[in-house]
Structures are given as C-alpha cells and as structure tokens.
Amino acid sequence: MVDIDDLDRRIIQALMADGRASYGAVGAEVNLSAPAVKRRVDRLRERGVISGFTVKVDPALTGWTTEAYVELFCSRSTSGAEVLRRVEAYPEVIEAFTVTGDADTLLHVFAADMQHFERVLSEISAEPFVARTRSVLVLSPLLRREILSM
Amino acid sequence: MVDIDDLDRRIIQALMADGRASYGAVGAEVNLSAPAVKRRVDRLRERGVISGFTVKVDPALTGWTTEAYVELFCSRSTSGAEVLRRVEAYPEVIEAFTVTGDADTLLHVFAADMQHFERVLSEISAEPFVARTRSVLVLSPLLRREILSM
DNA sequence: CATGAAATAATGGCACA
DNA sequence: TGTGCCATTATTTCATG
Numbered sequence: 001m002v003d004i005d006d007l008d009r010r011i012i013q014a015l016m017a018d019g020r021a022s023y024g025a026v027g028a029e030v031n032l033s034a035p036a037v038k039r040r041v042d043r044l045r046e047r048g049v050i051s052g053f054t055v056k057v058d059p060a061l062t063g064w065t066t067e068a069y070v071e072l073f074c075s076r077s078t079s080g081a082e083v084l085r086r087v088e089a090y091p092e093v094i095e096a097f098t099v100t101g102d103a104d105t106l107l108h109v110f111a112a113d114m115q116h117f118e119r120v121l122s123e124i125s126a127e128p129f130v131a132r133t134r135s136v137l138v139l140s141p142l143l144r145r146e147i148l149s150m
Numbered sequence: 151m152v153d154i155d156d157l158d159r160r161i162i163q164a165l166m167a168d169g170r171a172s173y174g175a176v177g178a179e180v181n182l183s184a185p186a187v188k189r190r191v192d193r194l195r196e197r198g199v200i201s202g203f204t205v206k207v208d209p210a211l212t213g214w215t216t217e218a219y220v221e222l223f224c225s226r227s228t229s230g231a232e233v234l235r236r237v238e239a240y241p242e243v244i245e246a247f248t249v250t251g252d253a254d255t256l257l258h259v260f261a262a263d264m265q266h267f268e269r270v271l272s273e274i275s276a277e278p279f280v281a282r283t284r285s286v287l288v289l290s291p292l293l294r295r296e297i298l299s300m
Numbered sequence: 301c302a303t304g305a306a307a308t309a310a311t312g313g314c315a316c317a
Numbered sequence: 318t319g320t321g322c323c324a325t326t327a328t329t330t331c332a333t334g
Binding site: 004012015016017018019020048049050051052053054055056057058059061062063064067069071080081083084087088091093094095096097098099100101103105106110112134135136137138139140141142143144145146147148149150 | 154162165166167168169170198199200201202203204205206207208209211212213214217219221230233234237238241243244245246247248249250251253255256260262284285286287288289290291292293294295296297298299
C-alpha cells in the first residue's frame with residue numbers, strides 16, 4: 001500500500017496494543033531507541049498513516065446501547081457525497097457505506113433505546129432521496145476487535 | 151449504565167480526541183490537576199469503563215481494503231457462543247453480532263482483496279452450522295466516526 | 301483534591317554508519 | 318537518510334496535607 005517498513009509495522013502493532021506506551025517501551029519491543037521510535041511515529045502521523053490516538057471505551061457505557069444496521073434504498077441514483085452530507089447530520093450514524101446488492105447505502109446506527117432508534121429511523125426514512133429502508137437490529141455483539149493484518 | 155460523573159465524561163472525551171494527551175493537558179481542559187486526572191483514569195480502567203488505548207491507523211494502509219458484511223443463516227438454532235467460537239478463528243472477521251431479521255448472525259469482514267474474501271467466505275459457508283450466507287460488499291466508505299453521545 | 305518532590309519520559313542537538 | 322547517545326524540558330507518580 002504504502003512505503004512503511006517492517007519496523008513501522010511493529011511500532012504500530014505495539015501502539016495498537018497500548019496506545020499510551022512510552023516510546024522507550026515501544027523501542028524495547030522493536031529494538032530501537034526511544035528517540036528513533038518517536039521520529040518514526042511523528043513521520044507516520046505526518047504521512048497520515050497514523051491519524052491519531054484514542055481511548056477504547058466500553059460501548060455499553062456511552063448510554064447508546066441500541067445498535068442497528070440500516071440499508072437505504074435510494075430513489076434515484078443519488079451521489080455518495082450527497083448521502084454523506086445528509087446522514088452525517090445524525091450523530092447516531094457512525095458509519096456509512098455505499099454497497100453492492102439490493103440496497104445502495106448501508107448505515108451503522110447507535111441509539112439510546114428503541115424509541116430513540118425509531119425516531120432516527122423515521123427521520124432518515126423521510127429524507128427525500130430515501131425510497132425505502134431495511135433495518136437489522138443487533139441483539140448481542142459477539143465479537144468486536146481490530147484489524148490485525150499488515 | 152454506570153456511575154461515571156460529568157468530570158469522567160469530559161476526561162474520556164478529551165482522551166477520545168487525543169489518547170496520548172498528557173494528564174496535565176487533560177486537566178487543563180476539565181479544570182483538574184494532573185494527578186487528579188490520572189487517578190480518575192486509573193479508576194476508569196479498573197472498572198473496565200476504559201478498556202485501553204490505541205492508535206488510529208488509516209484502514210487503507212493495513213492492506214486489507216476489501217470490506218464486507220456477511221449475513222449468516224444458521225441451519226438450526228446454533229448458540230451465539232458456538233458461532234463466536236467458530237468465527238473468531240478467522241482474523242478477517244472483526245465483528246460478529248446476533249441480529250433480528252431473516253439472518254441469525256451478521257459478520258463484519260475485512261480481506262486483502264476479492265480473492266481473499268471469496269476464500270474466507272467459502273470457508274465460512276462450509277462451517278457445519280451455516281446454511282446460507284448473503285454478502286454485502288462495501289464499495290466506498292462514506293463515513294467512519296466514533297460514538298459521541300454520553 | 302491540590303501541592304511538591306523524585307522518578308520517568310519526551311524531545312531536540314550532535315556525531316556516526 | 319536514519320540511528321544512537323546525551324542533555325534539557327516536561328510529565329508521571331507518589332508522598333503528604
């Protein structure tokens with residue numbers, strides 16, 4: 001994909017395991033000095049390979065425990081950009097994709113409860129470009145983890 | 151959900167924006183001293199509210215750019231635990247849910263390319279408890295962000 | 301929870317492969 | 318270009334009030 005070498009990959013993996021690990025600790029894992037690790041991390045950030053650092057919070061503790069995937073059947077060929085412009089106004093929508101298959105767009109939605117979800121769904125359904133929706137509600141999350149490839 | 155107060159919420163929000171921010175910097179945002187912030191973060195980790203810290207990596211740079219959602223129609227009522235046990239063996243599966251609707255289980259899958267995805271899909275389809283699958287391939291990710299509620 | 305001190309980590313300069 | 322080493326600055330972390 002991009003010119004990141006094996007050392008970069010190992011640094012990223014170490015930081016994926018613990019994003020607050022000191023550069024020295026990361027360096028110990030990859031056999032590099034702390035300044036060397038920092039320089040590489042800085043460069044990875046500059047190039048956009050690393051877009052930032054975050055905290056992993058138990059999703060149940062946000063208060064928004066109702067999770068659903070909503071397929072959008074768009075009336076006519078609406079552009080992805082326009083769909084994005086409309087759906088990003090809903091903080092409940094955390095992911096949006098254009099997809100293959102019957103539907104045109106897939107939305108990943110979180111809401112506080114069923115009533116909240118129903119309200120959001122009816123609002124999205126009322127958007128002019130939406131012909132029809134099909135929702136799949138998450139009953140229980142079995143697995144949630146990060147991509148590890150590379 | 152859990153007894154986290156407003157200060158905890160603001161600390162978590164600050165750390166979501168920058169997971170490597172110093173406790174002093176976080177404290178400046180929430181009007182707390184660095185040690186006070188650290189104690190709260192330690193306690194949030196102990197209680198599992200904060201499960202850890204990570205680095206945000208450009209998904210395209212992992213090399214696994216083929217993304218899909220796969221609905222699993224299970225033969226008979228297979229338990230969620232058993233589904234989990236089988237699908238977590240695939241590193242390509244990063245999320246799994248039991249869901250409402252026609253299908254029983256929804257899988258979020260990443261693969262290097264179409265061939266890789268096809269191979270994984272046929273392997274999953276061959277699992278004894280899987281009667282049928284329906285895949286939705288992601289054409290382009292329009293939006294990807296975190297829950298912000300709380 | 302704040303303060304202050306000691307240990308630890310981050311970061312910029314400099315020499316070297 | 319990229320690394321290690323060193324010194325300085327900043328941060329973490331633990332004591333005490």
